[in-house]
Amino acid sequence: MTKEDDFLDDDFLRDLIRHTPLDSPSDGFTDGIMEKIQLSPGTTVARKPFFVFLKASVPFVILALVLLFVTATSDLPIFNWLPGMEDFTNNFLPDFGNMVILLKNAFASKFISWGLLISFSAGALFFLDRILTRRSVFGL
Amino acid sequence: MKYQDDNFYIDRVLGGDVLAYKMLVAKHKNLVFSIALKILNNREDAEEVAQDCFLKVFQALKTFEKKSKFSTWLYRIVYNAAISKTRKKRPELVPMDSYIIDNYTETEPLKGLESIDPEEQKAMIERAMERLSGDDNLLITLFYKSENSIEDISNITGLTMSNVKVRLHRIRKRLYEELAPMMDKAINRLN
Numbered sequence: 001m002t003k004e005d006d007f008l009d010d011d012f013l014r015d016l017i018r019h020t021p022l023d024s025p026s027d028g029f030t031d032g033i034m035e036k037i038q039l040s041p042g043t044t045v046a047r048k049p050f051f052v053f054l055k056a057s058v059p060f061v062i063l064a065l066v067l068l069f070v071t072a073t074s075d076l077p078i079f080n081w082l083p084g085m086e087d088f089t090n091n092f093l094p095d096f097g098n099m100v101i102l103l104k105n106a107f108a109s110k111f112i113s114w115g116l117l118i119s120f121s122a123g124a125l126f127f128l129d130r131i132l133t134r135r136s137v138f139g140l
Numbered sequence: 141m142k143y144q145d146d147n148f149y150i151d152r153v154l155g156g157d158v159l160a161y162k163m164l165v166a167k168h169k170n171l172v173f174s175i176a177l178k179i180l181n182n183r184e185d186a187e188e189v190a191q192d193c194f195l196k197v198f199q200a201l202k203t204f205e206k207k208s209k210f211s212t213w214l215y216r217i218v219y220n221a222a223i224s225k226t227r228k229k230r231p232e233l234v235p236m237d238s239y240i241i242d243n244y245t246e247t248e249p250l251k252g253l254e255s256i257d258p259e260e261q262k263a264m265i266e267r268a269m270e271r272l273s274g275d276d277n278l279l280i281t282l283f284y285k286s287e288n289s290i291e292d293i294s295n296i297t298g299l300t301m302s303n304v305k306v307r308l309h310r311i312r313k314r315l316y317e318e319l320a321p322m323m324d325k326a327i328n329r330l331n
Contacts, residue, residue, distance in 0.1 A: 013282050013284065013312060013315065013316075014193070016261060016262070016265040016287055017249055017269070017280065017281075017284040018270070018284060018285060019258075019262055019264060020262055020265055020266050020285070022170040022171060022173075022174045022188075022281070022285065023170065023173055023177050024169070024170045024172045024173060025169055025170075025173040025186075025187045025190060026187060028189065029165075029169055029173070029187065030162060030165045030166050030169060031196060032191060033165050033198075034158075034159070034161070034162050036191075036195055037158060037161065037195065037198055038158065039193045062201070
């Protein structure tokens with residue numbers, strides 16, 4: 001312990017000061033704050049923003065998808081009740097291919113392409129704005 | 141009244157229970173008000189700053205990430221708000237090494253304390269603390285009274301940890317200097 005640290009062990013002063021009363025605000029202090037909180041239209045109940053939950057759930061979603069893929073594509077007898085690799089290649093992949101073809105056809109129309117492009121850009125800007133404006137009022 | 145941990149109330153407020161914030165205010169109001177008062181030296185201004193800070197903290201509660209203690213965050217906000225209100229300069233930084241080397245002396249323990257009435261002891265320390273500057277009074281309150289660590293005080297005030305230690309050391313020495321004659325007088329009266 002250095003010399004300047006010795007005041008940390010000053011129990012005498014600590015005890016004396018601990019027993020002195022703190023200054024306290026007026027009687028209606030707490031109620032005044034609660035009244036302002038409940039009356040102020042700008043003061044809404046603080047809730048965690050949606051993207052915080054979204055961000056927190058990403059690892060779990062990835063884990064669930066990986067587990068689903070592994071179990072669905074394995075041919076272990078224990079998973080016989082689950083669709084196996086054969087089912088995946090014979091049924092899922094052709095269906096997925098058909099879906100991609102349908103989407104390609106949809107994008108052949110310029111109206112749908114423009115609509116989707118605008119919607120996607122607007123959505124991206126909205127989420128970017130929410131992420132960037134998530135700052136403390138006090139800059140802490 | 142026994143209060144729960146701050147995070148308990150914060151989670152309830154974030155879950156939509158606005159009234160849980162009342163408990164947080166009740167728990168911290170005295171120290172928040174004391175911080176503001178020691179800086180502003182005016183009860184009305186201190187109460188205004190304290191109320192304003194509690195409102196802002198409520199609105200910003202969702203951004204509090206629990207990486208630090210809620211109390212440290214709150215006290216820092218009040219400290220900064222009070223400093224802004226006075227437009228006062230932040231406490232000057234004292235170079236620790238030179239101060240300790242030049243001024244360090246062992247403090248002699250105060251003798252005959254046990255014979256003095258505890259209430260009188262309390263009155264003496266209050267008088268001694270009143271003679272300190274607002275900044276010094278604040279530091280001693282944060283350290284001894286609300287039991288903040290040196291690191292917490294450093295975060296609240298923006299002083300380095302070394303400087304907090306130096307200032308507390310100096311304040312402690314001053315308090316002993318103030319207390320010694322008061323206690324001598326009281327002991328002489330008893331004898």
